[in-house]
Amino acid sequence: MSVVSELKSRIAAGELASDQSQLDAAKQLDELLLLLSSRSIEFRNFRLRPTFMKGLYLWGGVGRGKSMLMDWFFDMAVVREKKRVHFHSFMLLVHSRINHWRKFGKGDPIKPVAEEIARESKLLCFDEFHVTDITDAMILSRLFEVLWRKDIVVVATSNRAPEELYKNGLNRSLFLPFIPMMHAHLKIYEFGGDTDHRLRQLQAAPVYYSPLGSKSEAAIDEAWQRLTGAARGHETILRIQGRNLVISQTAAGTARTTFNYLCARALGAADYLKLSHAFQTLILENVPKLGAHNRNEAKRFVTLIDTLYETKTKLIISAEVEPHDLYNKGDGAFEFERTSSRLMEMRSAEYLSQRRVLTEGQG
Structure with a gap:
């Protein structure tokens, strides 16, 4: 089973309308499924350090089918430690763990919290990736730097291009380093057209x-x-x-x-x-x-x-x-x-x- 075959099956059944942007995105997700499957076999058989793998950032207008495709991808991914979560909920978890670390630990909490998350999930799928809170904006670069250094694969959906995230936000300069990091670790795919x-x-x-x-x-x-x-x-x-x-x-x-x-x-x-x-x-x-x-x-x-x-x-x-x-x-x-x-x-x-x-x- 693949994301493309699932999409074509739904279209043939009359459940969905044909959309080239969805089909192209599904192909990108299937490529990542294959890479994840290969990585799992290599790591299990030879215990090698995983090769660098780009995740995906799917963005476009509302109702384009981004979350639906990512849900199918998540269910099909041959990864035991995986997590699919609304981005807002994920950041709540991060801040909760940071606060706990500050009470009982010493030093900067970002690195140990990120390492803890990396131990729990090798694939992170985020729905509704958007940044509105300055406390989130200030820590994203440091948090994801650790996650990506630990070879965590990230797939995300958003209504905004990376360059538009946290636009006009307070102290946005603190957030800006995260944008080139996204481009370095994620394939950026825009859903063309305006079909809702x-x-x-x-x-x-x-x-x-x-x-x-x-x-x-x-x-x-x-x-x-x-x-x-x-x-x-x-x-x-x-x-x-x-x-x-x-x-x-x-x-x-x-x-x-x-x-x-x-x-x-x-x-x-x-x-x-x-x-x-x-x-x-x-x-x-x-x-x-x-x-x-x-x-x-x-x-x-x-x-x-x-x-x-x-x-x-x-x-x-x-x-x-x-x-x-x-x-x-x-x-x-x-x-x-x-x-x-x-x-x-x-x-x-x-x-x-x-x-x-x-x-x-x-x-």
Whole structure:
């Protein structure tokens, strides 16, 4: 099995549209699969130091299929110690280990932390590689210098070219040495064209399913399959004001979770904003009928929808009733009318085709 054969199989089945940029990227990933397989055999049989191998940096507009292809590559890679992670979650792990080292160790923590990561994973696949935090920008060169010296192979997806990363960021001069390092250790592949395959998949079927039941569950499962290329999904950790928000099922720029998880807990606008910046699409399941009996949950739901709407994040939802019936009686019903209207608009082709609105520096 290869990434190219998987892609061609999906195209033949009518699940995906043919795209030369995807095919070319798949060929690059297959070349790396072969090199990884050869390295594994050489290292196992002769215990030689692995030969230098460039990883891949896949970048281009949203919905181009970057994450889907990388997920297939990751599953096919004949590497025992491998890790596939959202880049934001990876950097949270790095900072956590740095803080732990500073408490219990001596000297500069970057090198020992990087060496620890290198012992755990010989292949690192990063989704959504973007840099917005100065604390990340300041350590990337030193961190990856060690990882690449340890012959760790890196594959990453991003919406930005290397030269555009951390653009206009504070003290960007501290980050700039990382860019030539990327070019030295990664093949840079740009997805040409502007076809948004995610948009095509979103427009191919409804995005609001009601009532709840086996049919809506099956429809949500099918939507996940379409948007992620049938990816298994992985956990992503988002750090917000010292707290972690763990999304257990994510892939290809899509997060899947439930109403109870996002709205029945003490979450707020900062959490929802972080979520909307991390993912292009949110699949939200099992939204109940709302009213005075669950007013707090309803308020959080309003905040969530407002945030998704303002950032133009796409929403696929399963709910007990249609938007105009979600909260149509009792105290708070009048205030909910705007949310009902926005839910209706978020189903439209016009909304789905809009470009996302993110803060400066978001990838």
